[in-house]
Amino acid sequence: MSQNELSRAKRHLETTQKMKEMLPRFFMRMMERKLSNEPVAWCMVGVPPELLKAFDLLFEWPENFGTMCASRQVAPHFIQAAENDGYSPELCTYVTNTMGYCRLLKDSGEVPEESPLPGGMGTPAMLLGSGFICEPRWKWFQSIATRFFNVPVYSSDPLAPPWDIDPHDPCIAKHYLTLLRADLAGQIEFLEKQTGKKLDINHLREIMTLSHEALSYWRDTLALRKAVPSPMGSTDYFHAIIPQMYLVGDQEAVDFYREMYEEVKNRVDRKVGIVEEEKFRLIWFGLPPWFNMGIFNYLESLGAVFAYESTYNVGDYFEVDLTDPLEALVQRNWQRALKMHDYGAETMPELCNPAVFGGFSGSSLLDELVEEYSLDGALMHLTRSCRAVSFGEVHTKNRLAKLGVPSLIFESDMADPRLWSDAQIKNRLHAFLETMEKTRQGGKIDDL
Amino acid sequence: MTSNLKTVQNEKLIRRIKNETDRPVIGYLCCFAPPEIISAAGAIPYRISGHPGEDTSAADACIEPYGCTYVRNILTRALEEKLDFLDGLVISHSCDMVQRLYGIWTYYHPEDFSYMFNVPHQLTPWAKDFFKRELGFFQKSLEKFTGHKINSDALKDTIKLYNRNRAMIRKLYNLRKEPVPQIEGSEMLDILMAGGSLPAEDFKPLLEETLKKAEQRKPQTQKAPRLMVWGSIIDDPKLYQIIEEAGGKVVCDDTCIGFRVWEKDVPLTENPYDGLTEHYFVNFQCPRTDRGPGIERFDYLLERASEYNIDGVIGYIISFCDPHKFDFPDLRDYLKKKGLPILLIDDNYSFEPAEALKTRIQAFIEMF
Numbered sequence: 086m087s088q089n090e091l092s093r094a095k096r097h098l099e100t101t102q103k104m105k106e107m108l109p110r111f112f113m114r115m116m117e118r119k120l121s122n123e124p125v126a127w128c129m130v131g132v133p134p135e136l137l138k139a140f141d142l143l144f145e146w147p148e149n150f151g152t153m154c155a156s157r158q159v160a161p162h163f164i165q166a167a168e169n170d171g172y173s174p175e176l177c178t179y180v181t182n183t184m185g186y187c188r189l190l191k192d193s194g195e196v197p198e199e200s201p202l203p204g205g206m207g208t209p210a211m212l213l214g215s216g217f218i219c220e221p222r223w224k225w226f227q228s229i230a231t232r233f234f235n236v237p238v239y240s241s242d243p244l245a246p247p248w249d250i251d252p253h254d255p256c257i258a259k260h261y262l263t264l265l266r267a268d269l270a271g272q273i274e275f276l277e278k279q280t281g282k283k284l285d286i287n288h289l290r291e292i293m294t295l296s297h298e299a300l301s302y303w304r305d306t307l308a309l310r311k312a313v314p315s316p317m318g319s320t321d322y323f324h325a326i327i328p329q330m331y332l333v334g335d336q337e338a339v340d341f342y343r344e345m346y347e348e349v350k351n352r353v354d355r356k357v358g359i360v361e362e363e364k365f366r367l368i369w370f371g372l373p374p375w376f377n378m379g380i381f382n383y384l385e386s387l388g389a390v391f392a393y394e395s396t397y398n399v400g401d402y403f404e405v406d407l408t409d410p411l412e413a414l415v416q417r418n419w420q421r422a423l424k425m426h427d428y429g430a431e432t433m434p435e436l437c438n439p440a441v442f443g444g445f446s447g448s449s450l451l452d453e454l455v456e457e458y459s460l461d462g463a464l465m466h467l468t469r470s471c472r473a474v475s476f477g478e479v480h481t482k483n484r485l486a487k488l489g490v491p492s493l494i495f496e497s498d499m500a501d502p503r504l505w506s507d508a509q510i511k512n513r514l515h516a517f518l519e520t521m522e523k524t525r526q527g528g529k530i531d532d533l
Numbered sequence: 534m535t536s537n538l539k540t541v542q543n544e545k546l547i548r549r550i551k552n553e554t555d556r557p558v559i560g561y562l563c564c565f566a567p568p569e570i571i572s573a574a575g576a577i578p579y580r581i582s583g584h585p586g587e588d589t590s591a592a593d594a595c596i597e598p599y600g601c602t603y604v605r606n607i608l609t610r611a612l613e614e615k616l617d618f619l620d621g622l623v624i625s626h627s628c629d630m631v632q633r634l635y636g637i638w639t640y641y642h643p644e645d646f647s648y649m650f651n652v653p654h655q656l657t658p659w660a661k662d663f664f665k666r667e668l669g670f671f672q673k674s675l676e677k678f679t680g681h682k683i684n685s686d687a688l689k690d691t692i693k694l695y696n697r698n699r700a701m702i703r704k705l706y707n708l709r710k711e712p713v714p715q716i717e718g719s720e721m722l723d724i725l726m727a728g729g730s731l732p733a734e735d736f737k738p739l740l741e742e743t744l745k746k747a748e749q750r751k752p753q754t755q756k757a758p759r760l761m762v763w764g765s766i767i768d769d770p771k772l773y774q775i776i777e778e779a780g781g782k783v784v785c786d787d788t789c790i791g792f793r794v795w796e797k798d799v800p801l802t803e804n805p806y807d808g809l810t811e812h813y814f815v816n817f818q819c820p821r822t823d824r825g826p827g828i829e830r831f832d833y834l835l836e837r838a839s840e841y842n843i844d845g846v847i848g849y850i851i852s853f854c855d856p857h858k859f860d861f862p863d864l865r866d867y868l869k870k871k872g873l874p875i876l877l878i879d880d881n882y883s884f885e886p887a888e889a890l891k892t893r894i895q896a897f898i899e900m901f
């Protein structure tokens with residue numbers, strides 16, 4: 086795939102555009118701390134950032150680094166280095182991106198100049214994994230600590246009941262909650278040992294209070310997307326998750342999400358949409374192609390908007406009592422498992438998993454979303470290297486067909502542009518929308 | 534390629550046993566949910582195997598094309614009613630593919646009984662406790678289905694029966710430590726496959742007979758390079774046959790269905806769940822379980838390599854098999870340090886094209 090066919094995204098909201106100043110400021114602050122040799126923890130999504138913040142720990146997200154490398158078109162460089170090292174091209178490209186980065190860093194002793202983060206991700210002093218969603222997550226940090234940095238690792242293991250086990254049964258709830266609580270305690274013990282600090286519960290509560298305030302704005306913003314015309318786009322959505330990963334528990338994050346909410350609300354009130362004529366309201370399934378976020382703008386140019394995305398609902402918000410912030414962390418996960426279960430997430434036991442982002446295979450959740458967000462179609466990005474998130478798309482497609490909602494599955498990857506064939510994909514997307522249009526005028530859904 | 538005859542035979546046999554005994558057959562994948570419990574509950578545990586190389590397009594109607602071909606293969610077989618002798622299904626939370634298969638299978642092809650056996654990835658004390666509790670939930674759900682209560686003594690007896698079979702398998706493996714192994718890798722795999730397919734009491738006489746015959750074989754003299762096979766599921770002796778044709782001897786293995794399952798006895802503990810947890814969770818060497826960083830996690834392999842005096846390793850990985858693919862670079866480097874070469878075979882669960890495979894294996898073997 087030649088790089089000039091790939092395009093970066095245009096965001097619609099002023100708030101999300103402001104991130105272009107806000108994040109570099111934040112990254113510079115981080116770099117200064119890294120330069121003064123403060124220990125850095127590399128973490129996975131699923132590790133509560135509030136906890137890291139409570140330890141005043143400097144942290145990095147290799148996954149997010151993967152998305153940044155992909156956006157800057159440098160991921161192939163790192164992925165290739167990992168492949169040269171023996172990692173299969175089939176493996177999660179967020180992981181191989183990190184592996185290649187580590188390999189180059191280790192071999193040359195210097196931060197690879199391709200790194201999109203100033204100063205790179207630093208050298209990890211510890212690794213905090215989370216095994217939710219997928220297997221690669223268990224192997225990823227294990228191998229980093231085996232091959233590159235011999236540092237302590239703690240991986241948390243938030244299991245959840247399969248779809249046909251009733252989590253409301255008190256025995257089952259106890260079975261799982263006992264594990265979740267002990268696992269969190271294990272994580273805290275690890276952090277206390279590695280940082281030499283005791284967890285300050287009051288400080289954690291303050292951070293969680295702020296973080297939940299930010300999350301509640303995010304939840305309310307997402308609900309505003311039920312409005313027609315669509316007030317914000319996927320390019321806004323996918324970028325707006327970043328402050329919650331880094332600035333969690335900061336007033337700055339609360340302000341960001343409040344402003345975003347106000348801006349979107351204002352657009353809804355004034356009926357300002359992101360496209361001139363909104364022809365198709367869609368739901369997006371899967372991870373986005375970070376190297377080509379312009380694809381969303383391309384779809385918008387054809388009159389298609391997304392009112393909902395199935396992934397990265399990091400902000401899925403649950404009312405929990407913050408009096409005991411540790412129990413609140415456990416409950417936040419458990420409530421999600423209950424919610425997914427109640428919706429009937431039949432295909433993916435693990436997507437009932439407490440900490441998962443998506444999980445929209447819950448049957449009645451699909452019905453609800455189609456209704457509330459006035460959806461008339463779905464696009465599903467089948468990411469070859471992340472089977473974990475794309476698994477279930479065929480089933481979801483079958484479920485949507487029952488509701489009369491057409492969908493298209495197209496294949497590529499979240500970070501590796503070598504799997505993107507621009508003309509072919511655009512043709513398919515275009516043809517899909519055209520068929521949708523024709524169907525409206527009396528065709529049959531089978532055509533899709 | 535044609536289906537493995539032995540698997541076809543085992544399937545025929547299980548249908549017959551089912552008719553004769555009137556016991557329900559419960560199919561299972563992976564080795565976390567103990568077949569001893571299924572057996573003690575009055576059912577027949579049956580390890581589901583695929584037919585490598587067969588068309589898997591029926592699976593396309595409900596799962597994505599990118600996925601372990603073994604999983605796609607067995608799902609296709611279920612959808613095409615080729616596993617219609619199963620009354621129930623037990624899937625463990627092992628790798629992603631297997632665990633996710635559970636929901637798809639039970640949605641598109643519901644069975645009279647199904648259970649997903651959840652397994653933590655950590656080996657912490659609380660994860661062990663979880664596993665032990667899960668055994669209890671599993672037992673209860675089986676009892677409800679079969680109407681047969683399991684008491685602790687009955688479970689202990691079943692464990693003993695299984696352990697006796699394990700002891701015989703160890704003896705068979707010992708015969709492979711000889712300078713010229715008295716039993717071929719492909720024969721051994723056939724036996725292990727029967728072990729997964731038949732009730733333990735029917736497997737026992739078969740083992741006794743095999744053992745007797747093998748011990749009576751005249752010691753052979755022609756030496757050949759000694760290999761260990763490591764990797765994803767191999768439930769068809771085809772690969773081992775190709776290796777044998779290429780002039781090598783598979784003398785030991787570390788794959789999902791091989792020695793791993795039989796190597797050690799289930800410890801006989803006061804509470805049988807303790808022994809089962811030790812065996813099926815703590816000791817069971819599946820790469821999906823986190824044994825922490827460091828190459829020490831492969832030490833058990835090196836011990837096996839020296840016990841069986843191997844010359845090299847053949848790694849076999851099925852497409853999209855994350856747990857093994859992720860371990861490969863670490864393992865390769867570790868083996869290299871210890872002077873053991875490894876040949877990696879990437880396959881889509883078809884062992885095809887067989888000629889090309891044979892040529893590669895021959896070239897590898899010539900090094901020794």
Ligand code: SF4
Binds near residue numbers: 219221471472
């Ligand atoms: S969920 Fe997908 S993208 Fe994320 S770590 Fe797992 S395989 Fe990689």
Ligand code: SF4
Binds near residue numbers: 765851853
């Ligand atoms: S071959 Fe690999 S992916 Fe397939 S079931 Fe086995 S461990 Fe899972």
